[in-house]
Amino acid sequence: MGRLLxxxxxYLGSYLVLRRLWPAVTRGWRHGVLLGLMVLAFVAWTVPALTGYGLHDTPAPLVPVKLFAVIWSIAALGVMLLGLPFLVLKLWSERRRKAAPPGVDLERRGLLVKAGQAMPVLAVTGSTLGVVSGSLGFTVREVxxxxxxxxxALDGFRIGQITDVHVGPFISPEYLRGAVDAMNAAGVDLQVMTGDLIDDVNQVDATMAALAATTARHGMLAILGNxxxxxxxxxxxxxxxxxxxxxxxVRLLxxxxxxxxxxxxxxxxxxVDxxxxxxxxxxxxxxxxxxADTAFQGGQPDDVVICLSHHPDFFTYAAEKGARLTLAGHTHGxxxxxxxxxLFGFAFKHMLGRYRFRDSHLYVSGGTGHWMPFRIxxxxxxxxxTLRSV
Structure with missing residues (x-):
């Protein structure tokens, strides 16, 4: 219920921004279309949340409706957040225009306000491109x-990593099985799953069955995410x-x-948890x-230590404990x-890709799935x- 609120x-915030920046959209037949699409998107979220219908296995005819709801919601958020500065500028410009002496040219400020009217088009375009990109499936990345x-003995040792799959409304157990099959086909020695496996626990059985399809020589090791x-x-x-x-x-650590x-x-x-x-x-x-104190205890001096941590910022602790390689996710890049x-690199110290501290290495995956199909x-x-010796 909290998500619906x-x-x-x-939706209401974006509507109010549009009403001030682009008044023509909230008049006549355009107003009816705008409200109709807004209601359709909200109903597309509400019905599965309240009734469960289409929450797990969405019927094929309703898939376009679900994707439309995602596109609309992301575009609405963009309109509300990006439109606020233009709205403030417009209100300030209107106030200055009323107080300006005769002959003062405020045309430049007017051009900035008019530029803000193009923002809804950009928000819808960006949202559509992001959803299409996020729905195309995973890529196989060699590192x-x-x-x-x-x-x-470990020169050429191969590890397959999946993370942040988020089996649920937008990711199916079949999608996860495809990711496991991709690692199987690559012939990796070990497969790992670094957290955020599932959002919809009603699909636990099918999700676990997908993990169990691993054929890696050393099986699959998994950890928990938030x-x-x-x-x-x-x-x-x-x-x-x-x-x-x-x-x-398959073993959980x-x-x-x-x-x-x-x-x-x-x-x-x-x-680590x-x-x-x-x-x-x-x-x-x-x-x-x-x-760190609990998980790293024991072992032998000649062990090559690999750490699995959902949160990438655990890397500092792992390196101090002697981990040569840490694999993480969580950020979705x-x-x-x-x-x-x-774009949001400021949110995490380690956001995406490779990092190094002395002789310890970290790789942060961009994630195998998502809880919202939007990626650019x-x-x-x-x-x-693939591990190589130098």
């Missing part, structure tokens, strides 16, 4: 990680436990490690320190980037990482 606020002093905690932790834990009881090659042997070389994979015990930085850091630079310049990805 936020959505209603966005080579060069590690100093890597044992010869969405597992939010959407139904007990159901998700139960799903992983059911896989373990059936002997499926929660502040613990798993040792595998490859070519006679021990590899210790550490998986998401710090959900508070929002403050102090509490988060305390939780991370506890996770901001979902919008231009020329490879995330950051396509969903299945990552294939």
């Amino acid at each position: 936020v959505l209603l606020f966005v 080579e990680v060069k590690l100093k002093g890597l044992p010869a 969405h597992e905690h939010w959407r139904g932790l007990e159901e998700v834990l139960g799903g992983y436990e059911a896989l373990a009881q059936r002997g499926a090659p 929660v502040d613990e490690s798993h040792v595998l042997e490859h070519g006679g070389q021990r590899v210790r994979v550490v998986g 998401f710090p959900m015990s508070g929002r403050s930085r102090t509490v988060r850091d305390s939780r991370w320190k506890h996770s 901001g979902q919008v980037a231009f020329l490879g630079i995330p 310049g950051v396509p969903p990805e299945v990552t294939l990482l």
Whole structure:
């Protein structure tokens, strides 16, 4: 219900901005079309939320309606946020025009206000392009990680990473199965799932069945993200436990490690939990320190340590504990980037791609799925990482 109220606020806010910046749209037949489309988009969100119909398996005829609702909602948010500065400028310009002495030219300010009238068109265009791009499916990204002093037995060791799948209204278990099949086809040695697997716990069984399709030599190791905690932790834990009881090659790591042997070389994979015990930085850091102290304990001096962390900023702790490579997600790469630079790069210290601290490396995936199909310049990805010795 909270999401519907936020959505209603966005729709009303965009309507009020349009009414002042582009009055012609709120008159005559255009007004009727605008309100009709707004109601259609809101109903497309409301019916599944209240009745469950179309929430899990959307009937094919309703898929365009769902995508339209996403496009409309993102465009409405853009109109409301981007239109506010133009609205303030228009109100200020009108006030100055009334107070201006005769003969003063305010034409330039008027041109800026008129430019704001093009903003709704840009918002709709950008929203449409982003939704189309976000709905095209994942790409397979090859990444080579060069590690100093890597044992010869691990030179060429391949890891397939999926993360932030968000099985739910827009991502199906079949989509996840396609991602697992892509890693299988690549012949990686180990597959990892670095959190935010599922949003709709009613699809746990089919989701776990998709993970169990792994054919990697060392199976699949998984960790939890924030969405597992939010959407139904007990159901998700139960799903992983059911896989373990059936002997499926999938193991969940929660502040613990798993040792595998490859070519006679021990590899210790550490998986840490998401710090959900508070929002403050102090509490988060305390939780991370506890996770690091717990998950990294034990092991042998010659172990090559790989860390799985949903939040990429755990990298500092992982590097201090000796992890040679940390794999993370969570950020979705901001979902919008231009020329490879995330638009919202300020939101996270480690947003997308490769990072290095001394001899420790971090790779932050842009995510395999999404909870909202909108991406520009950051396509969903299945990552294939190859370790190389230098």
